[in-house]
Amino acid sequence: MADVVIPVAVFGLLCALVRFLHLTEKSEKPKLYYKDDSQFVQSVLDLCPVFKEIFQPTLLWGKSGHLQTFVYAKLGKVLSPFPHGERCSFLMADGATMTYDVFQPHKTHSTNGDYTLLVCPGIANSSEASYVCMFVNYAQDHGYRVAVLNHLGVLPSVPLTSSRMFTYGGTDEYAVMVTEICKRYPDSKLMAIGFSMGGNVVLKYIGEDNSRQKNFLCVMSLCQGYDAGQAAQLAREWGYLRRFYGFVMAKNQKRILKQNYDMLLSTEVQKRYHIDPCRVMAATSAHELDEAYNRRRAGYTSVEEYYKVQSCHTYMSKITLPVLLLNANNDPLVPLPLLEIGKEYAKTHDNALLVNPKHGGHLGFFQKGFFTPDPLTWLDKAALQYAEAIVTLYVSNKLPHRSLRFDIPQKLILNNLKKVHTNIVTMDMEQNGNQNPVPLCRAGCGFYGNTAFEGMCSKCYKDAMKRKENAPTLSGRLSPVATSTVTTVTAPGETDSVGNVTSTLAHTSLGSESGSSNSLQDLAASTTPSVETGSPTVPIPGASNSKQETDKEDIATGGLSTEVASSPDDKKTKKNRCTTCKKKVGLTGFPCRCGGLFCSLHRYSDKHQCDFNYKELAQEQIRKHNPVIVAEKIQKI
Template sequence: MNAMLETPELPAVFDGVKLAAVAAVLYVIVRCLNLKSPTAPPDLYFQDSGLSRFLLKSCPLLTKEYIPPLIWGKSGHIQTALYGKMGRVRSPHPYGHRKFIIMADGATSTFDLFEPSAEHCVGDDVTMVICPGIANHSEKQYIRTFVDYAQKNGYRCAVLNHLGALPNIELTSPRMFTYGCTWEFGAMVNYIKKTYPLTQLVVVGFSLGGNIVCKYLGETQANQEKVLCCVSVCQGYSALRAQETFMQWDQCRRFYNFLMADNMKKIILSHRQALFGDHVKKPQCLEDTDLSRLYTATSLMQIDDNVMRKFHGYNSLKEYYEEESCMRYLHRIYVPLMLVNAADDPLVHESLLTIPKSLSEKRENVMFVLPLHGGHLGFFEGSVLFPEPLTWMDKLVVEYANAICQWERNKLQCSDAEQMEAELQSPISLGDLDLTSHRQRGHRHAHLSQAGVLAKQKQKQKQKRILSRQECQELKRSRDRHQQSNGYEVAVAEAAVATAVAVVKQEQQATFQSCSTGKAESNSSDLTMPFWWPPKAHQCGGYHLPIWAFAAQAGGAKLWPPRLSSLFKCKV
């Protein structure tokens, strides 16, 4: 009976095959998910300067580890796929207003405006002007998530809707967005500057939008007015160099190229009547045969060559890519610039990353941030499986913007402090004093005019600004040493000087009547000397009496240590 219930033993070879199959599956999973890759802080490329040191202290995300979700977060393909298909997790719905701008060629540009929901960290009016990625708009989930987070940090947000990207907005001219056209973005920025004249701008671009914002800033110096900083995330920098890598199967880049080209074809064909209709005044180089070539296109380069470049009259694809790429404009940007890419981005080849690396080695205002993981606009964070709604990218951009705003505030405080220090050390001239007789005013003190020193001092007090310990520490120590050595406040010193000048100018005879040797000589050049510097002495009873000695007697202020003030008494 027991013999009948026994099962035949499997040969050892079959067990080996099963183990080999399991090992192969595990190897593929480990390789595809990149589970062996370590987590580390992002690689930073920058020049050592005051700005870079301040950013390292003020932006903890630049020096902390970026930790993606454990199971799938280290795969750039999965990060990119999740961004492309679902955008973000539990994306909010910020409330905004849609604005319409009619361009010079008749095109209707739109952007959405979102007001801040909290006070800014430095109390200033700051607007983020945002340019999304290719064929994206303000209704995309990753844009909504970022806008909501920026609003909660006190930023007004203006998000450009790429021309032709919104399905419910018809084209009003035979043109749609291209790789590097800055017309619509420039119109949005000009609207913000005119509507909010006191606001300052933080320029943000994602993917293709990063190319547009960098090109816009580098086109003219006037475009950088009122701009605090610029942030570009996951752009490719040079379309001419990227076109070769997009046709390679390495990292499945050719497959991504096909998917993006298919999406672009759908958008173009949805505006077929506005772009290729018989009643439309099309560009001279755009022909009906280009529409048939569009149907058979399988890459972005074919679409750009047959349709997109002809919107702006370029003669060749090479000319189009050279002129529309931001690489030739990056060196003209003088505001703080942060360029962010992921090392595992399947769309941006590693050879393209030499462009921001080289730029950061030459320019002090440029910082290049390169984390190991993140994919293309992914940068999800999480513990094991499920990602968090807010990504590392969203936090970094806002944190960098906050640091730049604080940096500019500190610079302004330091410049005001230096100006105040210069005013305190500068001579006091007659133009700052009101030498009206005390008999006309009814009391015995010289007064400062409203346009004089007191008015300047009150203006400085109204600003209520405190020196930054980090940026102005040396200046503060110098000022403290100056106050300790003299033993009085600045306002008291200026009032004492005014009293001394009035006494010397108008009442010398009365002041010197107790002296046995007669009147002291008056020298008008003494009135322009610094108040802590002894001017030319006046002979009185065998003692040398400088002007500030009489200020100590007449005004009651101690302008010098008491041990020395006893020397200033006149001998009767």
């Protein structure tokens, strides 16, 4: 009998373990909910490949929402970094002392801009929470400043100075942090991000007053429940162990009450707000604690009224900012019925996106490895990749609610381009001893000519060569000028770096400034590498007019050159596609110095067969900026 019972028991335990770990479930791509005709969300998705890829949780236990939720709190305390920041405090009107920590970026952002992430952590958490430390360090490495709110009563080193602690939807402390950050860094662009309960706070803060939206580029709400009243009802059920999680949250809040008993449960507070301390300490769920203490201290007549006012779902409809909502299907604290609020909002608002992975738990989202995961979670990467996408659209003037202003970084770029042009002309005159000043372009465009270009500037010379090549097709006969063959000799992959920067600016932030675009295009033309001809050529009259027409076409097309069609039948609209994978990229393509246009996956030089010689370009720039200067031995008269 024992020979049969033991194998059956072992088999049963293995089946239960497989069931608990959900080992038979397949990893899938996150489900995306957004408005069908939203071009903005499509642009964001093109810049965020993490939302289109399969999320692979840790192989052994990563598909269990309970283990994901448990491990993020335990494993993070061992493997997460501990960034060093500046703690700031502010005395509020009711006597409460709120604190927030500011963490400076480890390096300058890739766009040379100033961006600040304003983080609101989850319930009973602060900047010292492990998942907050991990995200802060990751954002610092990518050039972001991070400010993290410390909830009232959470930090043992910061004593309470008033008879209240944090609430589920209280936005007063977060509002003070936003105001102080705006004063300290007036030129910084802000992005709001909230984890768990903090996601409810940031959405409620922005939805309470429409004027607050102008201060932010976007808002991210991660793993929150949207409706506190419905969440409290579901938390009293034992399904998916929600009753147990409610007990843990109530225990954490009661710990804060015990540490600050003299302040939060003093005799004066008990009489003024009709609070029974015995009932408070006997609470075994978040709903019982809210009824016994939180709603009374906040001044509400019922717990239902308290939940309604403290929840963000009554304010979300007013938000027009780009909004990212993220919830996992197996989140034990936020069951699936609560996600319907977020789905409905995402489907009815142009700038909203709800990302719904199959696995991840509550603030877990550990990935990679068989047993030991990567400390940097999928949630951290997804949030920062969304922030990078918003910044990319912002500097490209493609944010629906806010356009890029002509601020200091863009002025610096233009000034640097002008300095490069001035230095090149000055070096040419110094090398010639200032005896033979550089002549102007023979085509009459106003820029300097070059003997290698038949006395014309590089732009006019290229236009002349194009007209020669297209003359037989356009006129139907050969002219004496068009019969001479032209052979261009250039280094493989050689392009004009200044022209690339100029065309990018003209296509993005300076597209509306025609005067600036014209000057930048001419400046790019003046620094184009020389072209050697295989046989004599004849200068073409009227090159100036053709040059001006070409400049206008370049500006109209965003700085990208187009070829003349050989016949009227060939005049078809050319769709922008990735040179590598042939994917339609539309307005979100990334031009490369090798001359190709690529999608977000193949934009980098190591992701496609880029033949541009960056080393040669750097050497050429060094030679131009460091000319050999030799004093004249004999003074010329």
